[in-house]
């Protein structure tokens with residue numbers, strides 16, 4: 001039965017939003033990003049699923065799941081609509097309120113995606129948790145996120161949730177994906193509840209400003225923050241999918257990120273669906289050989305991954321173009337950490353096209369600065385701001401913001417408020433949220449510079465910047481140079497307090513396998529670093545280590561290296577790999 005939608009989709013009528021994307025010079029299409037006409041509804045799940053289920057895309061594969069054993073399960077747009085409608089009905093039946101939070105704690109299995117999109121249809125808030133978290137970080141997030149419903153499996157429930165239930169009085173229902181029977185009044189079988197639910201659901205009027213998604217940050221610089229996003233963020237997902245990920249009809253897209261990180265939701269769920277393409281979802285964790293074979297087997301056109309994955313491929317020493325049939329692959333993009341210039345060039349050599357870096361954060365909800373396919377790529381640069389996104393470099397002193405306009409000026413990377421996917425708050429932390437803004441500008445916490453062509457270059461996180469002998473040194477710059485040394489596989493750099501010069505630059509270095517650590521190697525690296533960077537910036541101390549501590553999303557945890565170095569408490573390590 002065809003259901004009626006009281007809300008109107010804005011996506012097919014992007015010309016109505018012509019004021020939002022002014023200055024979109026590299027594509028014929030011009031769309032804009034703010035000022036949704038009032039009174040119109042906008043619901044992410046409608047744009048992502050229902051709209052297509054009523055179009056000629058209805059039989060197109062929306063999601064293709066590949067499980068650990070390599071078998072696949074497909075959901076067409078039409079099937080996805082039915083399943084997500086069922087889940088919305090389940091939420092209604094158990095009496096969940098609009099705006100209440102539905103969490104998932106699952107691997108990358110269909111139930112996660114169905115629950116997430118179903119919750120959005122219902123107008124609940126969706127928050128996916130990364131399944132390898134232990135009980136305490138899970139408790140922290142469920143509790144801070146006011147969880148009402150949790151969809152998980154029996155093993156996670158037994159191991160990670162059961163002992164926490166008393167501390168979570170507002171968690172009303174647990175739905176178990178692998179239980180055939182309801183176990184208690186509040187511990188239900190997902191499949192049984194779904195079986196009984198109708199496939200019809202009419203999405204109620206959703207305001208563009210209604211809360212939709214809750215995402216915890218990666219915890220790279222401290223305790224993870226819960227960033228809240230609203231339904232109109234979908235405009236950013238749509239436009240960045242179209243212009244940065246370059247989605248075209250019939251495309252097969254694969255995002256390797258887990259929905260537990262914002263990339264895995266914004267681009268692993270929403271953006272490809274909103275653009276009507278087919279998304280591959282692999283259940284397995286990081287495995288470089290498997291990546292190549294999935295890219296080949298699934299004929300992936302566009303691949304979105306992270307620098308840590310690309311570095312792993314680079315270390316493998318195979319030329320993918322020769323070893324695999326990757327003729328369908330036309331675009332690889334990277335996010336999460338700076339992508340070293342060498343990786344961009346390596347991509348060009350080994351795939352036939354450069355790997356495109358782009359920058360954004362949990363708080364921005366979607367890509368903000370990017371290298372586009374249709375523009376000249378400057379290796380090592382994050383690219384240019386999206387149309388409708390105003391990015392600038394600023395100096396901030398005593399809560400006063402001054403824009404720095406000379407090319408090459410280094411300062412805080414700031415974004416003008418007003419784009420749809422900007423977070424609307426840190427949950428239960430209004431003060432911290434307030435501190436992110438000066439006037440109309442959102443302070444990202446990153447430092448950057450802009451060159452004469454308007455390209456942005458990442459310097460570092462404001463918290464990681466090293467002040468040495470009157471210089472400001474970005475760890476990324478030093479790490480990039482170190483990684484060009486033929487014996488170095490990975491490097492992480494911190495500032496270590498040193499009274500005479502403020503901080504000294506200390507490098508932690510992982511050598512390539514088969515390379516011997518020792519005094520000679522240390523001197524060799526020191527000599528190389530001084531020659532390349534000059535004595536003011538080159539590391540004064542080098543320590544050889546087996547591995548670099550990283551977050552599960554692949555980011556170097558410099559604060560942890562620093563705390564260990566100084567013998568201080570390690571702080572929150574819930575996202576440590």
Ligand code: ATP
Pocket residue numbers: 217218219220221222223224225334335336337338339357358359360361362363382444445446458460461555
């Ligand atoms: P927390 O805010 O909890 O410390 P986090 O900032 O790592 O963690 P995320 O929102 O997942 O959490 O990551 C966004 C950050 O990742 C950016 O602010 C930036 O520092 C870094 N980042 C993302 N993409 C890029 C990129 N292309 N180049 C350089 N840095 C990037």
Ligand code: MG
Pocket residue numbers: 217221361445
């Ligand atoms: Mg951050």
